[in-house]
């Protein structure tokens with residue numbers, strides 16, 4: 488068992504991680520829906536790791552694909568040279584991506600996918616001869632990873648405040664019309680989406696459309712507490728961006744690969760962006776990898792000039808590397824073989840009923856769900872805005888379920904292989920814990 492000394496070299500910067508060092512929660516194994524802890528307990532994974540292990544843990548097909556690839560061709564660059572699996576994976580991805588998103592750029596994480604998408608958007612306007620479009624628009628409470636572009640368009644003050652000017656030329660759409668209200672929660676989201684999206688028109692008027700390159704949003708924000716947009720919001724954003732020649736980017740790092748019961752959130756909401764950002768579930772969380780899907784129109788704009796290609800200096804050493812590509816292919820095959828990209832739709836009513844059975848428990852002020860994602864928002868203790876949910880998290884872990892918290896919101900996103908009995912166990916256990924919270 489670990490001593491505090493064993494934990495000193497690894498810098499874990501968040502407050503919650505400092506708490507961890509006082510009471511380590513160590514995983515030493517995992518299989519399907521469960522983790523095994525260092526003290527030999529099984530913990531039901533209610534969060535798919537960090538929203539990524541969509542097919543469940545240590546799936547043999549994915550493990551074997553990685554092992555075989557590592558033995559056969561460990562590393563090869565996927566630019567200037569190539570290897571078959573990077574091409575196969577790109578084809579497999581576009582085969583079920585929203586129509587029109589036909590080209591793939593590889594990255595190694597969600598944060599890198601976001602940076603890639605923002606750079607593609609800016610470069611696209613340049614190659615089209617529309618160099619005046621330099622502004623990027625995000626949204627309050629948006630989360631787009633931790634790199635500079637991502638925190639600039641992101642809307643979380645704690646992630647931004649230490650880093651100076653960040654990217655310039657960035658603006659943010661509001662999260663709500665009414666101070667004190669949150670239009671993504673508490674029954675407010677049944678209507679008003681079009682109105683809220685129309686705030687983009689105000690920003691366009693302020694800066695002029697000819698200066699705006701792209702708008703980036705998470706279709707459903709995960710990390711900031713499972714924030715589901717009010718009805719009509721995304722459709723209206725699409726309408727406004729199209730009208731003004733602004734690119735629309737969906738950050739589907741969490742919502743991609745079946746989380747909402749459709750392959751992508753774009754399918755769920757019936758709104759196709761120009762650029763779609765993925766990571767996490769692409770390789771079932773097993774190997775770091777991300778992919779950015781772009782429309783033919785964007786891709787083709789770069790295919791000009793005497794060599795039929797404009798230099799777009801962007802790529803990573805590990806972009807589309809063989810082992811990640813093999814893991815991605817095996818993951819997509821697993822999703823397909825087991826129907827996981829739509830399983831969330833089959834389970835959604837059961838999941839919704841289970842979550843809403845917690846209504847009326849002490850401190851519960853909102854319950855949100857879509858597909859196989861869900862959140863329970865708790866009334867914060869005055870002056871201690873994270874304490875109540877964090878105490879639920881610690882008790883849950885000790886009782887044998889893994890949940891996630893952000894502020895006083897408990898978020899859940901189980902692997903898509905979860906059974907109904909396991910949903911009962913997850914939500915039943917959470918319910919008994921909520922009853923004991925101060």
Ligand code: PMP
Pocket residue numbers: 596597598599601630631632633705709710738739740741766767
């Ligand atoms: N975008 C979204 C919507 C995310 O949820 C995350 C991670 N939670 C990221 C980007 C960043 O991904 P990564 O941690 O792989 O860099």
